Amino acid sequence: MGAHERRAAAAVADQPAADYARPHGRPRWLSRDRLAWIGAYLAAAIVLFLCYLRISGTQSVSSDGGSNALEAWDMLHGNLLLHGWTVTDVSFYTTELPEYMLLELIRGMNAGLVHTAAACTYTVLVLLAGLVAKGRATGREGVVRVLVGSGIMLAPQLGTPVFTLLGVSDHVGTGIPLLLIFLVLDRAPRRWYLPPVIGAMLTWALVADRLVIAAALVPLLLVCCIRVFRSVVLQNKPLGEQWLEVSLFGAGVVALGVSLLITRLLVRLGGYKVLGLALHAAKVSALPHTFRLTGQGVLGLYGANFFDLPFGPQMIIALVHLAGVILAGWAVCRALRRFFRCDDLLVQVLVTGIVVNLAVFAFSNLPFSLWDARNMSPVLAFGAVLAGRLLAGDLIRLRLLPALAVMLACYTAFLGFDVVQPQTAAHDQALADWLVAHNFKYGLSTYFESNITTLDSGGRVQLVGVSWGADKSVPRTYQSDDSWYDPKLHYANFIVNTGADKPKALIPPGDWLKAFGPPAKTYHYGPYTILVWSKNLLAGLGRPGVQGPGNVYPLK
Secondary structure, three states: OOHHHHHHHHHHHHOOHHHHHOOOOOOHHHOHHHHHHHHHHHHHHHHHHHHHHHHHOOOOOOHHHHHHHHHHHHHHOOOOOOOOEEEOOOOOOOOHHHHHHHHHHHHOOOOHHHHHHHHHHHHHHHHHHHHHHHOOOOHHHHHHHHHHHHHOOOOOOOOHHHHHHOOOOOOHHHHHHHHHHHHHHHHOOOOOOHHHHHHHHHHHHHHHOOHHHHHHHHHHHHHHHHHHHHHHHHOOOOHHHHHHHHHHHHHHHHHHHHHHHHHHHHHHOOOOEEOOOOOOEOOHHHHHHHHHHHHHHHHHHOOOOOOOOOOOHHHHHHHHOHHHHHHHHHHHHHHHHOHHHOOOHHHHHHHHHHHHHHHHHHOEOOOOOHHHHHHHOHHHHHHHHHHHHHHHHHHHHOOOHHHHHHHHHHHHHHHHHHHOOOOOOOOOHHHHHHHHHOOOOEEEEOHHHHHHHHHHOOOOOEEEEEEOOOOOOEEEOOOEEHHHHOOOOOOOOEEEEEOOOOOOOOOOHHHHHHHHOOOOEEEEEOOEEEEEOOOOHHHHOOOOEEEOOOOEEEOO
């Protein structure tokens, strides 16, 4: 063997086995295993998106979804700061609204847009849960972690849970930036730039949704404090060894401050206004009710709310879904039991996030109906991730993989059951079609028919919400643009009233009669009454007001 051959052989011997196995010239990130993971995720993404699109279609779109679509449409057409808009207590400005803008570029403005956005969001959420659950595990344990993390979330329960998880933008999509933050926190090298990156990502999420405070920010700060105290005070280690926790704590505090500054700056620049969140502690007498709704809400998020279901397929599906609840509960108990001995920062943040989110929800006035479980939707993804990270090894060691395979097969069958359910027409789609056919273009209604009818018609008809009252009817500045009510810009000559086929109409006749006098024409279509005047009704409205629980509050 010559000198050249000996040097080549020595070089090959010094290479890691993984490098030697790679084809010549292929980058490390394009290894065969990595390509297999990428291919599997892409295939899963396509299949899951198509399934979730069908499942989302089993629920009708409400005016909340119409509002998000109209906000994004306005941004897409130049109003990037949403000048004149009053949104809810959550803006989704940096999360769902950009997603809606992108989809509107592709498919325009229509009711199907909301279903498409919901399917995209939940698909990404399910796949991200598997990725975060995987962590740095490889081989069989890595696969099991992914299957557990994503599998628990695979098949949403029909009814209210589907409306919560695959309906309008309402906190569920916030799980995407949270899981991305956790993915970076878990996978990124422990270098000086990690805390600033985490701080920037937290800022991005906080601007969009204040739920991030309870679900991620407070848990991260608490965990960092506990880890520093354990290391410095209890173990007498130098503070410098905890530089990451100290830096992450500072980054979280800065992120909160910067997000508040950005929100105020948007207002100063003429951007959207956010309504205040009327959050307060629940009365002691109300705690049994809030606890019940919290428990049922968690079951619903995991697809296991069997209460009030008649015996049949959906009852069986819900009972089998209890397996996911058990896995998540097992993981949470394990994480709490080992909390102060755990070295995995992410596990501590996830379990603290679950506890804080549940506590804030259960002990507050937030629980009013099962739909309010959206305010604790991170509990689903966090629990699924914990189950994947903490239980995969035990499932393998205890030879429970066959049981896991049966569970995943059942969940896949449930997903198929959901997919074949009949689709539901968009709320007020028939009304939108009738108004377009009869050349009605601009009118008044309640919030429940307003923005969704505008979306259903593709913008060919616009209904704007009004807070109706016997003393004075005023613009409803909730998910609306002030310019909609300007009589110099728009001419509204009709009112849509719901309840013509019921004893009591949604808008009492005395309210519109006192505001505008008798109509020139009246039409009846299904449950709707369309009242038409020969004047601009916007000129007869009072000062803008925000609809509260039972009252109209004039804006200052």
